[in-house]
Amino acid sequence: MTTTRAQSRLASAPFRFGYGSPALDLAVTLRRRGSTPIELLAKPEDGERWLQAAGLVSGSIRLDGSALEELRGLRDAIYRIGRAAVAGLAPPASDVRLINAAARLSADAPQLGGDWTVKAPRARQFDAALGTIARAAIALFGDERQRALLRSCEQDDCAGLFLDRSRGERRRWCSMSRCGSRAKVAAFRQRQKDAQR
Numbered sequence: 001m002t003t004t005r006a007q008s009r010l011a012s013a014p015f016r017f018g019y020g021s022p023a024l025d026l027a028v029t030l031r032r033r034g035s036t037p038i039e040l041l042a043k044p045e046d047g048e049r050w051l052q053a054a055g056l057v058s059g060s061i062r063l064d065g066s067a068l069e070e071l072r073g074l075r076d077a078i079y080r081i082g083r084a085a086v087a088g089l090a091p092p093a094s095d096v097r098l099i100n101a102a103a104r105l106s107a108d109a110p111q112l113g114g115d116w117t118v119k120a121p122r123a124r125q126f127d128a129a130l131g132t133i134a135r136a137a138i139a140l141f142g143d144e145r146q147r148a149l150l151r152s153c154e155q156d157d158c159a160g161l162f163l164d165r166s167r168g169e170r171r172r173w174c175s176m177s178r179c180g181s182r183a184k185v186a187a188f189r190q191r192q193k194d195a196q197r
């Protein structure tokens with residue numbers, strides 16, 4: 001079916017940036033949350049590529065499976081907090097704890113492991129990236145004005161978060177060219193169907 005083809009095309013699509021905050025850019029790496037989600041961070045290498053593309057690490061970085069889990073965990077906490085903000089609800093407490101913990105991570109803070117080792121510089125670079133994303137999330141969610149501009153894409157299968165910086169602040173889709181045009185095509189088809197009845 002076309003869905004499979006569309007999904008594999010989406011999965012191989014490049015990452016998207018420019019959603020108004022690195023926190024939102026990360027949130028969008030799980031696409032189409034409103035229907036069948038498409039995971040762009042499926043493998044540790046995907047996480048490495050994303051961190052590099054986002055400019056959050058200098059040079060190369062190696063992630064293992066648990067680091068990838070951490071990155072996705074932060075991402076999903078950001079998404080849930082963002083959705084709560086859009087809905088006018090309180091942020092989920094466990095997600096708040098998670099981003100607050102991540103916000104304390106920085107390259108300058110060596111982390112002692114349970115086996116008495118201090119994490120290698122590469123690992124600290126990863127922590128620094130998580131810290132940067134989490135602090136960006138806190139700056140965004142903690143700012144009343146920015147929080148008021150936060151939207152959830154009205155294209156149902158997308159449900160992606162974005163900051164509405166349009167002049168009238170009435171933006172409905174995360175991307176006019178993608179979700180906006182898909183929504184318009186769907187509305188057009190629906191009108192045709194209705195007309196045929």
Ligand SMILES: [Zn+2]
Pocket residue numbers: 153154155158159160173174175179
């Ligand atoms: Zn969208």
